[in-house]
Amino acid sequence: MEFKDYYKILGVAENADASAIKASYRKLARKYHPDVSKEANAEQQFKEVGEAYTVLKDPEKRAEYDVLRKQGSRRADGGFQPPPDWQSAHAGQRSHSQSSNADYSDFFDSIFGASSGGFRHADDFQRSANQRGRDIHHKIALFLEEAHLGCQRQLSLRVSEPDQNGFIRQRDKTLNVKIPAGVIQGQHIRLAGQGEAGVGGGKAGDLLLEIEFAPHPYFAVDGKNILLTLPITCWEAALGTSVEAPTLSGKVKLKIPKGASSGNKLRIKGKGLVGKASEVSGDQIVTLQISLPNVHSSEAEALYQQLAECESEFNPRHVFER
Numbered sequence: 001m002e003f004k005d006y007y008k009i010l011g012v013a014e015n016a017d018a019s020a021i022k023a024s025y026r027k028l029a030r031k032y033h034p035d036v037s038k039e040a041n042a043e044q045q046f047k048e049v050g051e052a053y054t055v056l057k058d059p060e061k062r063a064e065y066d067v068l069r070k071q072g073s074r075r076a077d078g079g080f081q082p083p084p085d086w087q088s089a090h091a092g093q094r095s096h097s098q099s100s101n102a103d104y105s106d107f108f109d110s111i112f113g114a115s116s117g118g119f120r121h122a123d124d125f126q127r128s129a130n131q132r133g134r135d136i137h138h139k140i141a142l143f144l145e146e147a148h149l150g151c152q153r154q155l156s157l158r159v160s161e162p163d164q165n166g167f168i169r170q171r172d173k174t175l176n177v178k179i180p181a182g183v184i185q186g187q188h189i190r191l192a193g194q195g196e197a198g199v200g201g202g203k204a205g206d207l208l209l210e211i212e213f214a215p216h217p218y219f220a221v222d223g224k225n226i227l228l229t230l231p232i233t234c235w236e237a238a239l240g241t242s243v244e245a246p247t248l249s250g251k252v253k254l255k256i257p258k259g260a261s262s263g264n265k266l267r268i269k270g271k272g273l274v275g276k277a278s279e280v281s282g283d284q285i286v287t288l289q290i291s292l293p294n295v296h297s298s299e300a301e302a303l304y305q306q307l308a309e310c311e312s313e314f315n316p317r318h319v320f321e322r
Helices: 006-010 018-032 042-056 059-071 096-100 106-112 122-129 144-149 234-239 298-310
Strands: 136-142 151-162 168-179 188-191 207-213 219-222 225-232 241-245 252-256 265-268 284-290
Touching: 006 018, 006 042, 018 042, 042 059, 042 106, 059 106, 136 144, 136 151, 136 168, 144 207, 168 188, 168 207, 225 241, 234 241, 234 284, 252 265
Parallel strands: 136 207, 225 284
Antiparallel strands: 151 168, 188 207, 219 225, 241 252, 265 284
16 A cells, blocks of 8 residues: 655645645645646546645544554565554544445545545546636725716726636736626725636626725715805804805705804705615705904904994803802
C-alpha cells in the first residue's frame, strides 16, 4: 500500500488552517478539473486532490491521519504500515456495495475503511468544484438629483475569473447600470450574475451596489426627506411673506408665517425623494434662519433704534433670569 501525503498533495503546511486548506483545494481542483485542464494526468490528479481534501477538511479524519502519519512505518519501496492494532473510528460506515464503487486510493480505503462523508465518485469531485462565483460589493456615489429622478451609470470594475485553463486572472469589466428613481443612502441594488464568474459550471456571483450620496451645496438628507436651511430677513420673519425655496424638482413658493423665528421648521409635502411603486414620496423640511446684512445704512440703523424703543419690553433672554 503506497503512502499518501495529503499535505504535500494539497501543497499546504502541516499546521495549515481550514481556510488555507480550502483555498488550496479550490485552486488545484480548478487546475486539474477534467473540463478545463490540459494536463496529461489531470483526472488522476483531480481525484488525489479531492481525496486529500476529504481527509484534511474533516477535523476527525485529519486528527487520525496526523497520528497515523507520525506513528506508521514507511518502507523504502514506498509502502506503508499502520501502527499495531490501528483501527479508524470511521471504518465500516459504508456498505460493501458503496465501497466497491468508491473512487479512493487503496491507502484511503485501508486506513479509513472506505468511510462515508467524502466523495464517492468522480462526479462527486466535479460537483464539489462547481463553485458559485464571489459577490462583488461596490459603492456608487450619486447626486441627489440623480437619486430623485433615476439615472444611467457606466461602471468599470476589476474582477477575478478563471481562464480556459482554470487559472484565476484579473480583467476589467464595464457595465451600464440603471439606477431607479427614489433610491436612498445605504440602499443596496443587487445585479444578479454580474459578480465574479463561477468555477466548473458554477453560477456567477452577484454585483451589490451600495448607494452613497455625494455632498450637496445646500440640501441634506434624512431617509427620504430632504433638509434645507433657508435664510430669511428679520422683516420677512416679523411681517410674514412668501419666498422662493429650492427643491429637487424646482423652486416653489413657501409661506413664511408672521412672527417666525430662527429654528422654526416648515414642511413641504411630497418634495423629498420620490417614492418607489406604492411608497409615499418624502417631504422637504425647511429650517428658517434669520439673517442680517453685514453693514447697515444710517437710515436702517435709525429704524432699528425706533424698533428698539417700540419693543423695549421684549427680552428674549428672560429665560435666563428665572
